[in-house]
Amino acid sequence: MRLARFKTVRGRLLALLVAIALPIACLSAIAAITTYRTVIASIQTFQIRTADDYAVRARVWYRGALRSLLTAAAAVGTSSSRDCDAAAQEILKRVTGYSALHLKMRNGEICSVSLDPHVTSAKLAATAERLSAKPPVRIWAGTELATVRYDDLILDRQRYLAVYAHSNDPEQPAQEALLLADSDLLNKVFDLGESDESLAVALIHRGSGIVTSRGADEGDESWLPALEVVPEVKARWEAASRAGPNRAYAARMVAEPDLYVIASFDNAAERAAQTQFLILLLTPLLTLALLCFVYLRAIDRHCVRWLRGIETAARTRAKLSSARAPIAADMPSDMRSVAEAFNAMVEEEEVRQRKLSNALDDNRFLVRELHHRVKNSLQVVQSYIGLTKRDSRGEARLALADAECRVHVLSAAYRFTLADGEMQPVRVDLFLDDVMTMISNLIRRRDQGLISQIETMSSLSVDRIIPLGFLIVDVVGRALRHGPGLTVTVTAADIDEETIEISIKADREIDHAEPPKLFAGLLTQIAATEVSAPGGRSLGSWRIVHRD
DSSP states (O other), X not given: OOGGGOOSHHHHHHHXXXXXXHHHHHHHXXXXXXXXXXXXXXXXXXXXXXXXXXXXXXXXXHHHHHHHHHHXXXXXXXXXXXXXXXXXXXXXXXSTTEEEEEEEETTSOEEEEESSTTSOHHHHHHHHHHHXXXXXXXXXXXXXXXXXXXEEEEETTEEEEEEEXXXXXXXXXXXXXXXXXXXXXXXXXXXXXXXXXXXXXXXXXXXTXXXXXXXXXXXXXXXXXXXXXXXXXXXXXXXXXXXXXXXXXXXXXXXXXXXXXXXXXXXXXXXXHHHHXXXXXXXXXXXXXXXXXXXXXXXXXXXXXHHHHHHHHHHGGGTOTTOOOOOOXXXXXXXXXXXXXXXXXXXXXXXHHHHHHHHHHHHHHHHHHHHHHHHHHHHHHHHHHHXXXXXXXXXXXXXXXXXHHHHHHHHHHHHHHTTTSXXXXXXXXXXXXXXXXXXXXXXXXXXXXXXEEEEOOOEEOHHHHHHHHHHHHHHHHHHHTTOTTOEEEEEEEEEETTEEEEEEEESSOOOOXXXXXXXXXXXXXXXXXXXXXXXXXXXXXXXXXXXX
């Protein structure tokens, strides 16, 4: 894991914790899943084995009843015909639970005895004939003693377990034998002592329902599956019971095709396994979450809190010069060292800032003094030019007037930019009005006119306002030399919030000479764009982009 991907200390420490704890949580989750699957498989195996146990008990009882039937048939068959019924009667009396015995000898004689007077020989013969027509039971674990059929039937509202045997051995005296036994005999076979409340098991006869059951009230069939499932050999499934709730079922065939054992479980073991699985699964996750929470609190309290204090002090330095990083007794030594180093740096910076502020104040004073002396010097130069102009005539006087006007541009620019003691942009309208007044006083003749239409509130720096003044003086001065009676109009207006347009026009057409080379340099210094070249009455139009 690349911890550098995380930008904060908390993120990196937490990522390191997760990198350590997550594999442990995954292993715990895998162990929980494995345990859950093992437990569920054990529960299902137990359920199938439970059905197997009851099925084996039922089969053992039926095998025992078959042996008793074959033994009784052999014993009765050796008796004379007149002693047959007596011998059968004696056998029924000695074996508890056997109710009727019907034997058909190979010589055609019939021996039929019943302890129940309602079960007649005719009914026993009909029952034997009906059972003989049904398919025999499959052989159980080896060679069968005879062709056998096991069944469950009701005669005169009394349920009996029927064992029918047909022998093809000519040495056997009885060809067919039928034994009717009380169903309570199987009930005793199903008695395993203390029963589990979650278990209900029964021997089922397809078509007539429960033969005998354990773990459920007699006659209660609500625990049986809503849809009857007869297993081919064995089966396990989960389905809705007749009462509604889902239950787990395991079934095992006892005697084909009608007798089978079905065991039902209320899923309490599965729910306990699921609860155990959830506990085993969630415990490492909850432990990881709790560990992360405690770890985060510890990081915030012992690490991030002090880092935030240093960050807050650093960010508030711009507003509060006395801001310092917090230092406490319980602060970690390395964090305290960083905080002390930060505070020492702040103090050094304050000392340096005070020195720089004092030096800046001194420089500002010197700059103001320098500009003041420059302004005074320009005024002295302007005065000397004015004095010299008085003694001059002709072109010399005009040249000195032009020079005096240009010096005034410099002097006016410095006067406006230092009006409040600090260097600041110059208002274009105020500056141009002053320059136009000076041009009118120094260059304009009495018969000439000079009109200014200044409608702008924009400002320019001193580095741009000075060449603008020179441009106005140059263009207007060259125009006024063309002859008497000429009127020049200077217009300055805002085109938009960032653009000024300056136009100079004469009241009549004049001859336009090529501007001096210095003119292009002035436009570059002003950063002005020529809108229209001189021609006819127009002396030129320029646009200046300014930003406050």
